[in-house]
Amino acid sequence: MKSLAVWTIKGGVGKTSAAVNLAHAAATDGLRTLLWDLDPQGAASFYLRIPPGMEGAVESITRKRTALADLVLPTEFDNLTILPADFAYRHLDLALDATKKPRKRFAAKLDGLADRHDLVILDCPPSVSLVSETVIKTVDAVLIPVIPSTLSMRTLHQVRVFISEQGRGADVLPFLSMVDLRKKMHNELGLACLADPAFLTVAIPSASVVEKMGITRAPVAATLPSQPAARAFTALWREIRERMEI
Amino acid sequence: MTRFLLPPDLDESFLVGALDPGHTLRLGPPERLTVTYLDTFDWRLHRAGLALTEERGRRRRLVLFQPGRDSFVVSTGSTPRTADDLPQGHLAETIGPLMDIRALVEIGELSVERRDGRVENHEGDMVARIRLERSGARAANGGSRSFASNTLRSSSSDPFNALVKAGGVEEIPPHDLEVAAEAGGRIPGGYSSKLRIRLDSEQTAGAAARTILLVLLDTVEANVPGTIDDLDTEFLHDLRAACRRSRSALTQLEGVLPPEVVAHFKTEFKWLGGITGPLRDLDVYLLEMPTYRSLLTDALAGNLEPLEKLIAKERAIAHRAVARALRSLRFNRFVESWREALENTGTDSAPLADRRIADLAAKRITKAYRRVLKRGGNLGPEPPAEALHRLRIDAKKLRYLLEFFRSLYPKTEITARIKELKRLQDILGGFNDMEVQRDRLSGYARELRSDRGVKTSSILTVGRLSGVLERRQEDFRLAFHDAFVGFSGEPARAAFGRLFGGKGSM
Structure with a gap:
């Protein structure tokens, strides 16, 4: 099983x-995929029409004996399951901090999912916290969305520094997100980014179909598979698959 | 996903009415699919509790059903035949090792009309993922529809509590393998390469012999189409094993069947064995190729290509000959008249036909056992190939007898004896295989030499391979002594004596 955190x-x-x-x-x-919604806002769960809230969500991560796999739910899609978000995840930092070896515990929890999954994608909370730190130290790769803007680039630099400070060689995979080619700066900065060999080459366009996911509550490819954004996500996935050697 | 059988006339509107309050049904457009169930001919997936289907509709997909898990779905460009054809990942990892060298065959086909959807709560959250299906099968003979069902799959039965409580629906297995198999004229688990014979110790020897030989004839016939169509090499393997066992039964149960019957059909089985032998030898070669490569360094392994090509070419010719033989009048008359002779239960004009089978079985097994002990006991620490070959044949005869009559003896005991014998046979068989393969390799080396297009390095590699096989053969020869001591030691003899009543010691 491989693990991929999406974080910024x-x-x-x-x-x-x-x-x-x-x-x-x-x-x-064809990968048995688990989406783990670690963001207490629960937007990923919402997109997949999964109501947030799981009894014992935090304990399932911090306690040795509670099985995380029991909380996995089916989604509307083949091979795709979800660990929905829980508002209690906002306290996950404190709970992790109270465990003796948070990283080891988290790694063991992730291992417990390997029997039934080929890939776990973790939607991490957008912050620098013990949760993100633990996840980043554990997963195989960290995927970082970057809008071609000065601030975003600056953030990427900070994230890279943070990851390298963790002293663990998780692959860092930045990709261009919400790209609007009508904007001159997006063009220029986008090209600059792609000169960096770490960057994935597929860019995700800024598209209303993606914004509308809040209304359709489904992945773009499930509702409008021929839309450029849907194709871009598929292509981006293929590139990630190759980079991660899955 | 839990699956329910719905009443045949029940449609979506009924289902909407049956939902628990506060729930809404959302259904996608209907899709028509052809669903083909796949398994190996000997039901390896079914035996492991799995089922595999290929769905052809808007997309072409393979679906693996696993007990206690969600079904796994993967796209495919074409129907996979061998384990190598499977899309990489979970499916290949799960069923590839089970299939091994066997191919997937079509078990049966259903036509399905499907609607996918979900049940939502008032906030639009998904409460259950659902799938409605109407399936139908056509009978194997292309006749009228033999089955039609109306089913609901749901990731949770919660929204349908009222419906379930009212008893209007019945929970059913997650797939329709049984139905598809029936449509395809098959019975799940109905074929196995293992010999499965049920005898009664009070039966007459005549009746028991007929039972054994009929089971073997069924095996021969079951494997004919797969051999002709060349689906995988195990069809021929099983066909030949049944043929050899039949011949052995005819010889070893001498006096049980009328002599003129025995004489005629022994000739026919010999013919069948002879005509299929070359193809099997070539199959073994091709199956062994990966092992051969692994025995050589990478650089040398590449030189085996001309050999592989030569064997593949010969194999195609040999297969045509076998297919011709299996379609021939002689073969068809042979199996037909053999069945007729076995099913004709009139009085057997054979001296031992009315003996109690349990007595005769014990006697014949003991005799065969003693022969193995005697021949093996006479061999020195480094026995010659010819002597090991004869011992291998004797051991095989004993093995066949033990397997024919295993249902007459306590299971753990007879299984233990067969296991002891098998250990010895593996060594004798391994030794013999090396002998045969080396012999054939020198023949191939000659053929390759006469082909100007073949590089000397390739011929030398075949020679090198022959040397490797010789060393392996020598290992088998050296292992023989210990194996035989284990097989013929006092504890094993005593156990044998207890089981078959004869005096274990000689």
């Missing part, structure tokens, strides 16, 4: 829509 410290850059659409693409591609 800046909000509104297409993090959750990437997590949901990529999870759907991976499931369609």
